[in-house]
Amino acid sequence: MLLIFSALAAIIPMTIYLILIWRFDRYDREPFRMVLANYLWGAIGAIFLAIAGSIFLTAVISFFVKDDKSLGLVSAVAVAPIVEEITKGIFLLITVSNRKFDNITDGIVYGGAIGLGFGMTENFMYFVSNSENIGSWIAIIIVRTLFSGVMHCVSTATLGAFLGYSKLMSKGKRIFYAFVGLVLAMLIHAAWNSSVSFHSTAPLGFLFLFITVLIFITVFYLSVARERKIIFNELSEEVNNGIIPMSHLKILSSSIREQTGWVSESIRKDYIKSATTLAFRKMQARNSTGASKVYYESDIDNYRKFISLLLSGSKF
Structure with a gap:
């Protein structure tokens, strides 16, 4: 029964976030089928590639980092942000070639959709693996629904915003801004993972993500106004x-x-x-x-x- 509740707890909030982001793009709303395709890439394609990439990189790093605790920290702070933001961003590079994709708002919507899809599947896996104890299960649902899933949305939306901003620029500038957006997405991801890896810095992580979300909402609002x-x-x-x-x-x-x-x-x-x-x-x-x-x-x-x-x- 907890398996079903875990699935519902993962799917419903992320889907609601997706619809809200899509609806907020009120003046030139993207075709929902394209938004859904990006969402499903995050939920399925990006997840499987990220798992494979993380296993490979962690195995390589394990030759140099022998301590399991240190290896786990490196995996969370370095491997996960790099691999996951790349695998999430791959589909954005396909989406950005569509003539419908033409500005920052579009990038935020499509990037956010991918991040929410990724967060949905990742949340489900965490919920299932922590379903033995009801108390911890509820706690992790709250934290990951309000913070971790949102982090995935914001980080990939950041890359999308830079892709949208540079869509009509020269090839050199598009590559430059894509690189900047990807690095920022990785840094947001790494900052969140590193802060919540320790009890002493977890409050700073929540504060950091809160501020990041405020910036995200502000940029989204200004882009829609533009x-x-x-x-x-x-x-x-x-x-x-x-x-x-x-x-x-x-x-x-x-x-x-x-x-x-x-x-x-x-x-x-x-x-x-x-x-x-x-x-x-x-x-x-x-x-x-x-x-x-x-x-x-x-x-x-x-x-x-x-x-x-x-x-x-x-x-x-």
Whole structure:
């Protein structure tokens, strides 16, 4: 029975976190199937690769570190952060190539999804291995749900944020920022693991993670606010071009757009999606070169035509 409760205790909180992060990306929300794919990579693919990598590296290190206690500490503080952040980040390098992935917010959502998936599976394994005593079982559920699982989310979201930030930059800058993001993710992971490895430093670990989460939430909020500004600024030109009515400009760049009554309900969702995509395609085209720029410019023309067609057949 505790096996079932352990599974539920691992799955439910991380899934709730996932939905909250996905929903918070309110202006250019990512396709949930892509978010779920990243979540499942963290829960399955990254876990198995991390286990294999950790076993291998720990075996190598054991030739130099003979004491079991010291070996365990090295494994927790050095091996786990390096191996796990790399295996979690592998799938982000695939996701970032998708044209839908274009800014910091996207990186936070996809990276956070991978981290939550990883945290879910890792939590389940910890819950099962500590299920002999109800008291310790409950305690570890609380700690890992509120802290360890969240740490995985924040660390991989950090890498994702750097990938999103550099998405439209030159190849050299993309590599540089990817490396910086990966190192920061490893440091967050290592700082948490090292602090909770000792009773005397555990309070500092909880404080560190609390501050890190606050920074994460702040960056996420500012990134979403920047998306709102991008939509407003880019669509302002479309108002001048006569494609979008002036009365729609502020609505399309705010949460009011989810309300009914400001445009025909038969086109509202398609209109919001196409106008938002148009705004981001314009931003992407301006910061791209080569084939990507040609693709974005072609998409801009298509979305302008689609929006004009939508509004021409609707009373607003």
